[in-house]
Amino acid sequence: MTQSTTSSLLDSARWGGRIFNGDWLAGQGGRYQVVEPASGRVLHEVGQANPADVSNAVQQAQQAQRAWAATPPRERAAVMRRAADALERERDALVSLVARESGAIQPKAEFELGEAISLFHQAAAMPLQAQGQVLPSVPGRLSLARRLPLGVIGVISPFNFPLILSMRSVAPALAVGNAVVLKPDPRTPFAGGIVIAAALEQAGLPKGLLHVLPGGADVGQALVEAPGVPMIAFTGSTAAGRKIGEIAGRHLKKVSLELGGKNALIVLEDADLDQAASAIAFGAYFHQGQICMATGRVLVHRSIAAELTRRLADKARRLPVGDPATEQVALGPIIDQRQLQHVDEIVRSSIAAGAVLEAGGGHRGLFYDATVLSNVKPGMRAFDEEIFGPVANVIAFDSDDEAVELASRTEYGLSAGILSASVGRAMALGERLHVGLLHINDQTVADEGVNPFGGTGASGNGTSVGGPSDWEQYTHWQWVTIKDRIPQYPF
Template identity: 55%
Template sequence: MNMHTANFIDVGRWNGQAYISDWQRTSAGTLEVVDPANGTVLCSVGLGGPSDIARAALTARAAQPAWAKMLPAERASILNRAADLLEQHGTELAGWIMRESGSIHAKAMIEIEHGALFIRHAASLAMQPSGMFLPGMDGRTNYARRVPHGVVGVISPFNFPLVLSVRSIAAALALGNTVVHKPDPRTPVSGGVIIARIFEEAGLPKGVLHIVPGGADAGEALCSDPNVAMISFTGSAKGGAKVGEICGRNLKRVQLELGGKNALIILDDADPDIAASNAAWGAFLHQGQICMATGLVLVDRKIEAAITERLVTKAKHLPAGDPSTNQVALGPIISDAQVSSIQKIVDDAVAKGAKLMAGGTHDGRFYAATVLSGVKPGMLAFEEEIFGPVACIVGFETDSEAVELANRSDYGLAAGVISGNVGRAMAVGDQLNVGQLHINDQTVNGGPYAPFGGRGKSGNGTRVGGPADIEEFTQWQWVSVKDAATAYPF
């Protein structure tokens, strides 16, 4: 077993264990953590089952009142220390993100940088005003205040394991909730151990945060546990529908941030070089394994050939391979099953008349940057989220046709519009049914200060980040105060 001897993570401290108040063994045994690029076993973690989730939730509930009563400035201070630690140990921690999730170095460092920003933003939430005085109908004082839910369950995916975990965990903690987190079992270090370690060293009180890697049974247990008040889920639409169903049955608040089939609309007055660069970044970054990836490149037919030619050139110059060499632009696809799913979608498009202009092949887990032209409705490549490095080019005649094609999707996460005329781009953008709209940019954008989420199959209208965090991770309580009790007619 390849045991890493880095100091902050210190595998010996937690190998084969999960973080339930502290590092300890779990009921479901252990799980080997494997580098998807080369099959190397990196370490093992404790695998959580329903009984571990129940234990963590019970402990979190017991710890929550004292955590909520702690002075906001003290909660903020712990969070800011955690952000400092993430940055201080960023180089070491980025190595784990690369090895575990197949990220290239630049993408791993984006996670460190954004992760720290999300934690600092959360710290600032703790210091926000949390209520308002209400108009009265009699002599009493009425006010409304935001109060924490209690225990928040967080379930996160493999693709941006650190950021997509910490953005919910930090906001929930800042606002007085305690947290039970289930990272994806394929990325339990980047999505779990790193977070446990920074908060452990930052002085978070015992019982406030629990991190239990696990499979679907652990996720289901979290969604139905009576001690858990809210679930924050990031993942596929299929997984999100299941989470929403269980939470609905158990009357829990649920935040769903799901997939996307995101359109980048390139109008005929766009600069072809810049537009093709945007399309390539949106389609190929992290092998396309991003919910905001550019799933459709909608191009005005007047410049379709120019954009296609440039995109093909870029695709052919983006090598795929093991990120640890620092010589590649694309790392591995997360699993063999996902490689098969990508290939099926590409083959279906070609069988239905699309042209394969670049790529369309793979060497094991390494899928080549792929360009399909002539993609049309009815092809899987037009309808489905691919989660692979495939640019699907769709031609259109008019701006209104571009809008119609973009809005055909059941998803509604992100869209971009590129044009030489900002007013024209905004007029097109205003008609798109999405949660995030980027004018003169591609679709992969995110950060702590914006309310992030989608419509339709991309989520249930909830948002994480920016001003939305207070709405999501707290609820209103009405308080009325009389100076003294008074008699009623009964």
């Protein structure tokens, strides 16, 4: 296995207007322009796939995967390390483009690059780990359980954290011997796929093992339906996840669904108000609230609700909103006009239903102000629906039991946080919340590649990705028995 000639990962002369199958080639769906949400300017042009490209990709991936699974583990690990090095070499320049493509502030893009590099290193460790167990059996028979790659993994990733949310499936799936067909969100194809392909190409990944196919819903559906793809890893909206789960179920595919959330942050009356306001603001406004873990509901003890709301509103009014590429801002743009309209409609509808606008609620182009709504109640859209925008919804409660009841009044089950001076009381509350992620004395947005990440209910199908759960996701068990001779049977 040889390493490819080094060239810049940002060299659009190689990947501009193309899809990836180990080589950069024209997609059968043509090409399209990717627009920077903050400025409205064209950032780059990429290739567009269609269902025929998916069929070709799956066939090529199936052929390449067999040899890759038989590749010595140290060689697979070395590819992952070299890919991490490729990202590290151009880290600063990549941060800028990843930020501009997704409308992110620079610290968010810096976090993405750092986590992507870590995910490659973490994946590099997997081939060198134990991959099976010796099982108890009868004398004279050796009984083993070993983990084998599934084959071709289909990965469909979203726009909000496109690099991390593609990488967290691509890297471990490849490391344990699978091939991958990746469909990034068409709004963020560079961060969600092209840069990963360029790094792995530079690292010497054999051709045919990774395919990057930017495209629309028809490409995603073709990938989910493709008979040569035994597993789909999808991150995105609950509505899309339900459709993917339904199609995958008909085709008896394994599926990992990481979906939306309506996450509650419970603030007890003994919490420090300034620290609480800061935590709430980060959880609700980081990356314009376009995060599945965003703090969607702020449940505050009634005795402190008015004062905490005042402090939160003051903070929201001071947070600068603008183009992160040209200004020092806390909030950048919403990803596109459709999503901005969704945010605004929920805010307006909730105000009409009795919520009180304490701060924000306005926008200029795609730039939506940090918003605070108080007097939010169940039945209002701001309470019930995932907004995916910079809106903090304050709900007052009178008792711990009521806080748990309000936090649980949702179909989602992703993340929750509890702020209190009493860790014991907070832990007792947390044990009553049915969520995949629980943070005591922190807000709801937190992620590290080494942790098992997943939700329940409408937030996912109960699976987890990351850390120790990656072996469970991207391999299957095979039971093997070995005897010295054929036994005598009574037939």
